[in-house]
Amino acid sequence: MSEATDLEELERGTELVKRGFAKMQKGGVIMDVVNREQARIAEDTGAVAVMNLEAVPADIRKRGGVARMADPASLREIADEVSIPVMGKSRIGHTKEAEILEAAGADMVDESEVLTPADNDYHIEKDQFTTPFVCGARNLQEALRRIDEGAAMIRTKGEAGTGDVNQAVTHQRNIKSAIREITGKSREEREMWARKHEAPADLVHKTAEMGRLPVVNFAAGGIATPADAALMMHHGCDGIFVGSGIFGAENPEAMGRAVVEAVNNWDEPERLVEIATNVGEGMKGDSNVDMPEEEKLQGRGV
């Protein structure tokens, strides 16, 4: 057996290691949790990771005011409680919140529009971090700008805290449709597309060549039931974030387990019947169709 492995050549925080972490989440459900008790339930129901925040998006909407990073003590408690990855949310452009989350041991940072943006023009320089980032996007150009800044995972923005899946579907359709569009274009047409949409040209070419985003693409924002999760898998997402949908439901254990199984059975309607039966009431929700523009979170951080 060989013994000469060189410990000096070890590298942390490379693009391969950060994007690799995101790939390990594929086919999984990442659940929002506000404390260790919820994290325990999430892990027991089969979540691949938990996202720690101070309040779930539905409560942030109700409460109003400035939404900030959660107390790092909460992330540490949760990390002691569960063996799955623990993620934390920072405000858009808030480099220091992200550094604090990284130092506290967050396995991934969500630079999230659900919190109040700290910077009106700039996002965090995510390629400067060892910890991988996930960012929201409504369309391909937003997704590619975030990847260019260093995001290792993209999620739809949806309209968080509403329990209405409509906007997540719209954003995923936008992304997929734009990828199909650029795949059919010539090189110079893609350059033009990149200029017109303020997207990094190298990533436009890369995406067209791959026929998909160069990083993992999850669904988020308004997913409230097992059927919603299955719908987002049907639209080609790699996995699911559920915010208020688990712990806003009548029976979080039953809902958590059902959403996890629905992702594994998204193309099996007979199984979905069984899975979606007797899970208790979902979160109440709030349709986003008539929502005034100023109440929408998805326009933050483009």
Added chain:
Amino acid sequence: MTLTAGVLAVQGDVSEHAAAIERAAAAHGEEAVVREFRHAGTVPDCDVLLLPGGESTTISRLVAREGIDEEIIAHVDAGKPVLATCAGLIVASTDANDDRVGTLDLVDVTVERNAFGRQKDSFQAPLDVTGLAEPFPAVFIRSPVIDTVGDGVEVLATWDGRPVAVRDGPVVGTAFHPELTADSRLHDLALFDGTPAERRDAAAADD
């Protein structure tokens, strides 16, 4: 020859393993038909199996829920090859020292989950592996290490003195992710030892 390769697809980096087995097969002048499976019924048709990386708690729960566990155990009992990586290795071990993970006892090792710490401690490094001429680009992501190794288990690689790749009969297990780079030598080492006909004969002779 056509090889049927099953990739356990309940959760994790499934498409990466599918691409890696296709590359490894092509390098052997063989064609691999890849079948990604999330339910029972596919494993009995497979010549080789891949158990990907992901979250071992989630994977072990779904494997049991879907009734795939017994099929995987029967595949190994028949002497057919398996490559299990990271979470796949944890699920394939005899004991993960954690009652949140159900193990399948395919490889006679015990493992320690998340042995290197949190994601910021994850790393890549060149790794010497028995049977490979040049070091392998190993990517460790919230990786386990192997704690104890049973009799008859061959240690193929160590990191900082602890085993991170082993072979136990038809099963090769790695704590790292050979599917994340374009280098398919580990898939080759684990799954292409001889032609499919020779592998079937060898498996039959073991019975």
